[in-house]
Amino acid sequence: MTRILIAFCILFALTACENEDNLSPQNSTESINASLTLPDGLIITEFVEEGRDKTAIFSPFTFLFNSDGSVVASKTGTSINGTYLVFRDDGRVELRMDFPESSELYELSDDWYFISQSGNTIRFEDSGDKLVFQQQ
Known part of the structure; x- marks a missing residue:
């Protein structure tokens, strides 16, 4: 026995x-970054939060996602610096963005679940909220 x-x-x-x-x-951040490309010159073409379309607030910004984990959002006369991370959690690819609380982009600070990438369009969602980027 x-x-x-x-x-x-x-x-x-x-x-x-x-x-x-x-x-x-596939569970490493490096391979996820390779499979989810965030090209330069992205703009928000759709942002819906709690059922309200807030696209017009964010559409003037152009987003540059740098390889060092920083993101810069610019519009005429304004640049806002933040951070981002692409990672896998519970088998799903996520984009985490963080912008300063005092900035007009703070509402984007969240973990966004990757939905799809087709052509120049990248779609995310979180609890019914929608975020869609498109390359200019």
């Missing part, structure tokens, strides 16, 4: 180690 218990423990330990060693590279 003791030998069976020891064999079971060894088998369990080997299986647990094997699962950790076989983590998919």
